[in-house]
Amino acid sequence: MRPWGAVGAVLVVQAAVLTALSGRHGFHRDELYFVAAGKRPDWGYVDQPPITPILARISTGLFGETPSGLRIVAILLAMGTVVVAALIAREFGGGELFTAIATALSAYPLVVSHMLSTSTVDLFVWVVILLFAVKLLKSGDGRWWIPLGVAIAAGIANKWLVLLLVAALGVSVLIAGPRKVLATWWLAAGAGVCLLLSAPVLIWQWQHDFPLLTVAAGISADDGAENRVLFVPMQLIYLSPVLVPVWIAGLVRLWRSEEFRAVALAYPVLCVLTLITGGKPYYSVAMLVALVAAGAQPTLDWLRNHRRAVPFAAVAALIGVVISVVVSLPVLPLKALGPVLAMNKEQGEEIGWPELTASVSQVWQQIPPEQRATAVIFTRNYGQAGAIEEFGAAQGLPKPYSGHMSYADWGPPPDSMTGPVVLVGGVDNSSLLTGCRVVLAHDNGRGIDNDEQGTRISLCAGTTAPWNKIWPDLRRFY
Structure with a gap:
């Protein structure tokens, strides 16, 4: 040959x-x-x-x-x-x-x-x-x-x-x-x-x-x-x-x-x-x-x-x-x-994203139905946001928001979203949110110790100011 x-x-x-x-x-x-x-x-x-x-x-x-x-x-x-x-x-x-x-x-x-x-x-x-x-x-x-x-x-x-x-x-x-x-x-x-x-x-x-x-x-x-x-x-x-x-x-x-x-x-x-x-x-x-x-x-x-x-x-x-x-x-x-x-x-980073979305859904379900129309899911990083965007609709979740990388440019929630906040992974400035309590620590159920294993998911009462005002403080470049 x-x-x-x-x-x-x-x-x-x-x-x-x-x-x-x-x-x-x-x-x-x-x-x-x-x-x-x-x-x-x-x-x-x-x-x-x-x-x-x-x-x-x-x-x-x-x-x-x-x-x-x-x-x-x-x-x-x-x-x-x-x-x-x-x-x-x-x-x-x-x-x-x-x-x-x-x-x-x-x-x-x-x-x-x-x-x-x-x-x-x-x-x-x-x-x-x-x-x-x-x-x-x-x-x-x-x-x-x-x-x-x-x-x-x-x-x-x-x-x-x-x-x-x-x-x-x-x-x-x-x-x-x-x-x-x-x-x-x-x-x-x-x-x-x-x-x-x-x-x-x-x-x-x-x-x-x-x-x-x-x-x-x-x-x-x-x-x-x-x-x-x-x-x-x-x-x-x-x-x-x-x-x-x-x-x-x-x-x-x-x-x-x-x-x-x-x-x-x-x-x-x-x-x-x-x-x-x-x-x-x-x-x-x-x-x-x-x-x-x-x-x-x-x-x-x-x-x-x-x-x-x-x-x-x-x-x-x-x-x-x-x-x-x-x-x-x-x-x-x-x-x-x-x-x-x-x-x-990198192999570990390919595992557990549907499970993370399911964990977020568990916290979302704790929000009273009448408050969900104005509630927000906010994530610390683009992987979490991308997973919820990809798998969340099947679990009844709305689109997520994040201040990480280009997700920040894709916009904050409307200021009319004054309801509870499901917080995935935390924020650098906790004073921007009120009444936060950790509901669960995510477990992918696969025994894989990747970057999202143990991620804390919190439920917050709301924000301290309209989303448009606090959005610059939520941006993360890395």
Whole structure:
């Protein structure tokens, strides 16, 4: 079988496995938020541009508002990531099949393949940018700046993290060359295309005082120290420890190549930028995928010359694949998830949302029927609000409200809603509500210790002022 026929077989297996597992757990909290945001189309949201919510709207519209229906677009993006990674390997001289298999079975790509998130889109867009950058550096043809501009604009329309990658590549080309790719009017043309396509997203952010920057600053302040401590260890884990020698071999290979030295340098530059900004360790994963593509052929050559090492490499690869699959995909029974959640909490965040809605319904039923027309459900975070919005109607619940992220922009309750308040998870300023008492602590009934397990649900008599007046004090950016 020729390399691309074998890559096609990898894609078929990848699609089959991801599809079979896509409905095993429920919606992730972020997916509930994306579904809600997709029903309120806009050029931007507090914590992200519009691409992922748009994809959520399209996927659920075509395939149904279920986890499986939503995740079809995530599976397609995952397959696209594998194809582009193999194309990068081809530009480096071979190893397409090795790269495809390694990408499809690596831990982080598997995590973001199972659910729709901004990271799912980012991983695909970033490897596309890297493919175009490699083509530009290899050919010296300035026309590649146009597709690069389009791809960067797509990244800006999904998450502004792409600017870290662009900065890393730009700095690396300036330092390591070939600088001739910068001395062309095609660069200005590509930048113009990027700005034109990004204009609606940038204008929306400007009109709303750039909330993305506020959210990013909050994340850095809250998690920056932890992110920096974990950064180096996670570089060894995000794909697989088994692949570390492969991407190191790719890094060395590219550094020794004059035409691709900038790609090698871009990885440490990106790492430094991420550490400075307190960003998440996973921001570098797309670069690691490209480095695996560069190291694929040298690894295969080494194995051919050291045949005695092949059985050991095969065993190590098998162990790595098993660990990646178990940690990343919902293949274990719920009662066995405890150790997995210590490494990948996202599986736990897909469990218990209908049960949380049922807990809210229990509290709602304690409101006298004659008061329910003016009563409000208010949640602390968008996951809780998204769950009630998704599952609440079947339990007789009204639409929820929240001050978290873009839910705050979707408006407060009318000031005529002067009745009791079902408070899910509490508020930062308790003086805004009166007569609150905790009715129950939510239990998902599955034995899963996720972020919502134990969430307190209170019943309050009302607010201390009209909703419109207290709404600014209820907004939360993170």
